[in-house]
Amino acid sequence: MGYNDKWELFSEKYKNLCTGHDVIPDSLFKEYGVNRGLRDINGNGVLTGLTNISRIDSFRMENGQKEPCDGKLWYRGYNVTDLVQHIPKDSFGFEKIAYLLLFGELPSAEEAKDFSELLAAGRELPTNFTRDVIMKASSKDIMNSMTRSILTLASYDDNLNSTEISNVILQCLNLISVFPMLAVYGYHAYNHYDRNESMYIHRPDPNLSTAENLLMMLRPDKKYTFLEAKVLDVALILHMEHGGGNNSTFTTRVVTSSGSDTYSAIAAAMSSLKGPKHGGANIKVMEMMDDIRNHVRDYSDKEEISQYLSKILAGEAFDNKGLIYGMGHAVYSLSDPRERVFKGFVEQLAKAKHREEDMLLYNNIETLAPELIAEKRKIYKGVSPNVDFYSGFVYDMLDIPVELYTPIFAIARIVGWSAHRLEEIVGMNKIIRPAYKSVMQERELPCDTL
């Protein structure tokens, strides 16, 4: 028997021992009033902090009762839908909204110019970093490749462990600047070494916005249209921030509260974001849509689509997990405002790229899936498409490879993580340390067994 077979046999055998000891009956959660996933029976998160950075509305009070309502998202007091609509049609907003989230105020024209120039100047990696770090042990998993790069960048920082606010601002701005390079170059390395394709490394252009640089560095001919960059800019703005409780931001706050450094906090957040129930959902949506296309013949046949979605929900199709990806949210009830804003741009892009057939399929799933999920699951607050239902479709229309979908989320969300790291350091000064009720039984130590 080979070494690998032995490992497999061992893990198979011990799987049962693990599950035997690690399953805790539902009744004990009830008995001790423990909220699984830090959420109550209605899905509301346990209150664990206060924040000034953003707010999510998903319910409103009506005659003393909490009623589900259309979702609203606020960045530093401004409605995100308004922010997106007020960005001049001929320019980009990511940099200005990053300034708003980090420092709490919208920048003046001069501050916005200075800030964009600062980010542009920061788009530089240490000498030979691309060759010595990014290209070594390339991976299809660009989130992992980026995380490795982030942790390696720490070795180049003489002030690594200082949590002095000005130092943390510097570290965060530097990471925000280089994230697009870590992602795109990580993809090029994978594309070359693992897929045998040509490799090209384009340097960022200081005169371009984050969204434009991303597309320019990704494409062999460096070309993109204004509409493509504009839609990507909107996608970035919509993914930048989502309160303190989302899994990756909470991770940032937990790691920050222990006094750890910026690179470690951001690397931990990356590890959280890639999960398929969080930022990794955008990849899952695309894989699921490909699977649906392979099994549904007529995209206008609601009955046929419904039947296949029911199979996915029953765990009998796609990845057998029983989830329709891109649907549902821990906080939103009737709608996710980001999905609504995004949809307008998606429709424009689908027309420009002649993808109306696909748009029809998305539209039908968007209506059918919430009804089916509500029928099959215990949903207390309603279920609706989330921001990532359309993001993969948009990135596909922009010819962005699927491996970069979650990294694009990270390129945006690092701004929110940074704002929360700063808020945690400035205002909290207390290590986050919740309690676990132990249900372990004490045992007599048998003689002569150790």
Ligand SMILES: CC(=O)SCCNC(=O)CCNC(=O)[C@H](O)C(C)(C)COP(=O)(O)OP(=O)(O)OC[C@H]1O[C@@H](n2cnc3c(N)ncnc32)[C@H](O)[C@@H]1OP(=O)(O)O
């Ligand atoms: C940027 C983002 O992170 S947005 C979220 C991206 N994630 C996805 O799209 C993955 C698919 N969606 C999901 O897995 C979930 O909706 C989550 C993880 C986002 C939220 O989950 P929860 O907070 O548990 O949602 P909620 O309390 O409304 O769920 C109630 C029940 O409906 C189920 N449910 C919720 N969404 C879905 C879905 N899309 N497909 C199938 N079942 C679902 C839940 O699993 C839960 O069932 P359970 O009690 O048997 O476990």
Ligand SMILES: O=C([O-])CC(=O)C(=O)O
């Ligand atoms: O808030 C959440 O739990 C998930 C989410 O939508 C986000 O992080 O953008």
